[in-house]
Amino acid sequence: xxxxxxxxxxxxxxxxxxxxxxxxxxxxxxxxxxxxxxxxxxxxxxxxxxxxxxxxxxxxxxxxxxxxxxxxxxxxxxxxxxxxxxxxxxxxxxxxxxxxxxxxxxxxxxxxxxxxxxxxxxxxxxxxxxxxxxxxxxxxxxxxxxxxxxxxxxxxxxxxxxxxxxxxxxxxxxxxxxxxxxxxxxxxxxxxxxxxxxxxxxxxxxxxxxxxxxxxxxxxxxxxxxxxxxxxxxxxxxxxxxxxxxxxxxxxxxxxxxxxxxxxxxxxxxxxxxxxxxxxxxxxxxxxxxxxxxxxxxxxxxxxxxxxxxxxxxxxxxxxxxxxxxxxxxxxxxxxxxxxxxxxxxxxxxxxxxxxxxxxxxxxxxxxxxxxxxxxxxxxxxxxxxxxxxxxxxxxxxxxxxxxxxxxxxxxxxxxxxxxxxxxxxxxxxxxxxxxxxxxxxxxxxxxxxxxxxxxxxxxxxxxxxxxxxxxxxxxxxxxxxxxxxxxxxxxxxxxxxxxxxxxxxxxxxxxxxxxxxxxxxxxxxxxxxxxxxxxxxxxxxxxxxxxxxxxxxxxxxxxxxxxxxxxxxxxxxxxxxxxxxxxxxxxxxxxxxxxxxxxxxxxxxxxxxxxxxxxxxxxxxxxxxxxxxxxxxxxxxxxxxxxxxxxxxxxxxxxxxxxxxxxxxxxxxxxxxxxxxxxxxxxxxxxxxxxxxxxxxxxxxxxxxxxxxxxxxxxxxxxxxxxxxxxxxxxxxxxxxxxxxxxxxxxxxxxxxxxxxxxxxxxxxxxxxxxxxxxxxxxxxxxxxxxxxxxxxxxxxxxxxxxxxxxxxxxxxx
Amino acid sequence: xxxxxxxxxxxxxxxxxxxxxxxxxxxxxxxxxxxxxxxxxxxxxxxxxxxxxxxxxxxxxxxxxxxxxxxxxxxxxxxxxxxxxxxxxxxxxxxxxxxxxxxxxxxxxxxxxxxxxx
Numbered sequence: 001x002x003x004x005x006x007x008x009x010x011x012x013x014x015x016x017x018x019x020x021x022x023x024x025x026x027x028x029x030x031x032x033x034x035x036x037x038x039x040x041x042x043x044x045x046x047x048x049x050x051x052x053x054x055x056x057x058x059x060x061x062x063x064x065x066x067x068x069x070x071x072x073x074x075x076x077x078x079x080x081x082x083x084x085x086x087x088x089x090x091x092x093x094x095x096x097x098x099x100x101x102x103x104x105x106x107x108x109x110x111x112x113x114x115x116x117x118x119x120x121x122x123x124x125x126x127x128x129x130x131x132x133x134x135x136x137x138x139x140x141x142x143x144x145x146x147x148x149x150x151x152x153x154x155x156x157x158x159x160x161x162x163x164x165x166x167x168x169x170x171x172x173x174x175x176x177x178x179x180x181x182x183x184x185x186x187x188x189x190x191x192x193x194x195x196x197x198x199x200x201x202x203x204x205x206x207x208x209x210x211x212x213x214x215x216x217x218x219x220x221x222x223x224x225x226x227x228x229x230x231x232x233x234x235x236x237x238x239x240x241x242x243x244x245x246x247x248x249x250x251x252x253x254x255x256x257x258x259x260x261x262x263x264x265x266x267x268x269x270x271x272x273x274x275x276x277x278x279x280x281x282x283x284x285x286x287x288x289x290x291x292x293x294x295x296x297x298x299x300x301x302x303x304x305x306x307x308x309x310x311x312x313x314x315x316x317x318x319x320x321x322x323x324x325x326x327x328x329x330x331x332x333x334x335x336x337x338x339x340x341x342x343x344x345x346x347x348x349x350x351x352x353x354x355x356x357x358x359x360x361x362x363x364x365x366x367x368x369x370x371x372x373x374x375x376x377x378x379x380x381x382x383x384x385x386x387x388x389x390x391x392x393x394x395x396x397x398x399x400x401x402x403x404x405x406x407x408x409x410x411x412x413x414x415x416x417x418x419x420x421x422x423x424x425x426x427x428x429x430x431x432x433x434x435x436x437x438x439x440x441x442x443x444x445x446x447x448x449x450x451x452x453x454x455x456x457x458x459x460x461x462x463x464x465x466x467x468x469x470x471x472x473x474x475x476x477x478x479x480x481x482x483x484x485x486x487x488x489x490x491x492x493x494x495x496x497x498x499x500x501x502x503x504x505x506x507x508x509x510x511x512x513x514x515x516x517x518x519x520x521x522x523x524x525x526x527x528x529x530x531x532x533x534x535x536x537x538x539x540x541x542x543x544x545x546x547x548x549x550x551x552x553x554x555x556x557x558x559x560x561x562x563x564x565x566x567x568x569x570x571x572x573x574x575x576x577x578x579x580x581x582x583x584x585x586x587x588x589x590x591x592x593x594x595x596x597x598x599x600x601x602x603x604x605x606x607x608x609x610x611x612x613x614x615x616x617x618x619x620x621x622x623x624x625x626x627x628x629x630x631x632x633x634x635x636x637x638x639x640x641x642x643x644x645x646x647x648x649x650x651x652x653x654x655x656x657x658x659x660x661x662x663x664x665x666x667x668x669x670x671x672x673x674x675x676x677x678x679x680x681x682x683x684x685x686x687x688x689x690x691x692x693x694x695x696x697x698x699x700x701x702x703x704x705x706x707x708x709x710x711x712x713x714x715x716x717x718x719x720x721x722x723x724x725x726x727x728x729x730x731x732x733x734x735x736x737x738x739x740x741x742x743x744x745x746x747x748x749x750x751x752x753x754x755x756x757x758x759x760x761x762x763x764x765x766x767x768x769x770x771x772x773x774x775x776x777x778x779x780x781x782x783x784x785x786x787x788x789x790x791x792x793x794x795x796x797x798x799x800x801x802x803x804x805x806x807x808x809x810x811x812x813x814x815x
Numbered sequence: 816x817x818x819x820x821x822x823x824x825x826x827x828x829x830x831x832x833x834x835x836x837x838x839x840x841x842x843x844x845x846x847x848x849x850x851x852x853x854x855x856x857x858x859x860x861x862x863x864x865x866x867x868x869x870x871x872x873x874x875x876x877x878x879x880x881x882x883x884x885x886x887x888x889x890x891x892x893x894x895x896x897x898x899x900x901x902x903x904x905x906x907x908x909x910x911x912x913x914x915x916x917x918x919x920x921x922x923x924x925x926x927x928x929x930x931x932x933x
Contacts, residue, residue: 185857185858186857256918332858333856333858333859333860334856334857334860334882334883335860335883335897336883336895336896336897336898337897517882518882519881519882521881521882522878522879522886522893525879525881526879544837545837545838545839545840545879545880546839546879547879548879548888549879549888550888552877553877557874557877557889559871559873559889560872561873561874561877801835801837801840801842805842805843805844805845805850806830806831806835806836806842806844806853807830807831807844807845808844808845808846809828809844809845809846809847
């Protein structure tokens with residue numbers, strides 16, 4: 001006797017299950033299918049090609065109407081089941097159709113998650129789940145206009161690419177720092193972002209949607225940071241939720257999804273669930289491979305046969321956007337017991353990473369060239385040892401022996417018009433051209449003929465690479481010490497390449513310059529962060545996690561984990577009001593130590609981290625801002641009392657010091673920058689051992705620099721003499737900017753000066769008015785973004801998480 | 816200022832949400848016998864260590880997180896997040912506590928807390 005099988009849902013999983021079932025137990029069941037969508041079973045993962053116009057709906061139909069007729073399946077299209085009556089063993093549709101079952105399969109799939117921001121229910125806000133959504137998008141795209149896609153995961157990016165293909169202006173908003181962070185590591189996420197941007201799609205990461213606005217229909221999306229993006233449609237693709245309501249109403253066990261055992265049986269032995277609505281061993285699934293596996297298991301079980309139970313297994317991910325090759329599988333987290341093999345080809349935009357544990361592949365991320373993805377995945381699934389082929393593994397199965405990676409690849413990948421020497425404006429083509437045409441054989445020749453590397457010398461490493469590339473083995477370059485273990489490039493090479501290749505994020509630097517680690521280390525990350533802050537003040541988003549703790553929380557960590565706080569006292573001047581405010585703060589927060597610093601300010605030591613924002617709030621009310629006593633940046637400008645009080649003073653040294661400090665505070669520099677202004681050559685402000693010092697004289701001002709009074713002791717060098725305060729400001733600021741642009745991270749100004757040469761610095765700052773002005777202007781531009789008091793920002797709530805414990809666990813509760 | 820005391824039952828103690836910790840960052844959980852530093856790596860793995868560097872007791876929660884290691888803010892020792900062992904030429908170990916993430920919530924093992932209290 002045939003039994004009655006009723007299926008709720010007509011997606012890919014139940015479709016596949018029926019195929020298996022008809023094969024294993026033909027004629028056993030009389031099948032009825034209820035489909036909430038008014039159509040047959042189609043290939044949902046091919047919706048993206050339909051959206052982009054590469055396929056039509058007919059192309060993606062899996063089971064046409066004929067199939068249902070052939071297999072005597074009763075298909076109700078557009079019938080949503082609203083009730084399961086487990087006692088009567090029937091289901092009822094919204095149109096009142098009732099069907100009796102012996103076995104019931106729930107395959108209701110999932111619902112798109114809609115972020116409940118204001119305006120989420122406006123017409124024009126769409127999800128991306130079924131053909132209706134695609135039709136709505138295609139309709140909207142006819143009018144061109146602006147589309148905003150919220151969600152930079154697999155689905156969101158496919159939607160974005162499709163809408164772009166249909167002629168819309170597309171912006172993708174993603175809440176995380178990198179795209180597809182669940183499937184890709186940051187390096188591959190960066191490459192993907194770059195590719196999408198090159199197609200004209202705007203990508204905004206770390207984007208928090210505040211609201212969607214419009215009169216009667218969507219008009220704009222507003223972000224937390226105040227950005228407003230015009231939108232004619234908004235596609236929400238931020239995730240899915242198992243659609244389990246009907247099972248819950250029927251009293252079945254439901255957790256995140258409908259709970260089933262490894263044979264797809266729910267808590268009612270006659271009811272099965274499979275697909276995105278089902279939860280097996282605490283997991284819910286969204287990719288097709290495990291869903292098809294569920295279909296196989298359920299079919300076997302319904303056929304009354306024994307088969308393998310459902311088991312979780314790794315599933316590779318691919319993005320279905322034409323021209324973008326991306327593949328990830330397995331576990332690609334870093335770990336102590338894990339090793340990684342990374343291969344990058346900057347010019348071809350290729351990134352490959354294999355994660356190994358005990359000589360076995362456990363994960364892989366491929367971008368650009370995914371041809372070997374299935375081979376790697378196969379090795380991963382089999383768990384075979386790859387010890388024998390480790391050295392060449394990353395090159396894939398076709399590879400047999402060859403040279404190790406070429407450290408000169410970064411130079412080779414540059415286009416001819418990339419600027420190598422920033423001081424003299426010499427591009428790559430000019431250097432390689434001169435080498436071949438004039439038969440140059442060494443660095444000095446290149447300097448003489450092209451001026452490249454003849455000034456500050458920061459690009460020396462790169463020029464040597466070009467010599468090596470052009471002359472081949474005939475050239476033997478002097479070794480440049482590498483920045484850290486993650487790269488073979490030195491600091492100078494990296495700084496030049498950041499400018500030449502317009503690299504504006506840390507993942508971009510690591511990818512384009514061939515970093516051999518996936519995420520850098522505690523040595524290179526703070527350096528890269530500084531270089532990017534310095535070179536792209538308007539574009540680069542400061543990465544606080546790549547800063548040392550002092551710069552992250554804007555105070556100085558002490559040996560016991562408490563902090564010290566130093567407010568700015570401009571030029572060392574203070575007042576009774578300021579001192580009273582400090583005294584009050586010391587009392588209120590029971591600060592154990594108060595001390596005068598060497599830079600003419602007051603240091604409060606021993607403050608608990610949790611108290612910092614409250615301390616700053618009180619100091620802020622008295623007009624104090626951060627003294628940045630913790631920064632690789634401008635610290636103090638020490639002054640003497642000058643002509644205000646001193647009988648020997650020749651100029652207003654106090655006023656000049658304050659003016660310099662007010663102009664330059666907040667700027668980041670390669671290492672700390674301490675200054676002083678003395679009102680006469682008696683030099684009470686000790687300007688001649690500072691990074692930059694001014695000695696006032698009757699005829700004007702002597703500018704000094706490159707002093708040291710720390711590990712090394714060194715008197716300053718004279719930069720030159722100028723006649724007015726305005727001139728002092730311009731020269732000092734230009735000098736600071738030159739150092740900012742050329743210094744290596746943690747390299748004090750005296751070491752930089754030694755490397756560059758004093759004459760070169762004097763020529764550029766004292767003699768070349770045009771260049772001096774350009775340095776000055778770049779400093780001023782950068783200050784627009786740097787002069788924000790970090791303390792008041794944090795009093796207003798920025799980085800709250802830095803200052804509060806995550807949780808407090810009490811003693812008695814722990815026992 | 817302190818976050819509320821969390822419910823304590825079973826072998827694991829829920830201490831907060833994964834998103835409470837920035838990627839490549841750390842937060843502190845206070846206990847009666849000292850702080851535990853809870854770290855989140857770039858790929859969202861979570862680890863917990865006593866917030867004391869084996870060298871001079873520096874607060875590891877304030878260090879730079881890179882890969883599955885943290886560099887101590889006081890003297891740049893590099894400590895494994897998984898084992899608490901000092902890396903490279905340095906020798907020493909801080910106590911590691913099992914930690915896990917489920918449905919976006921972070922849990923640390925209760926056993927470690929009991930040992931600390933004892």
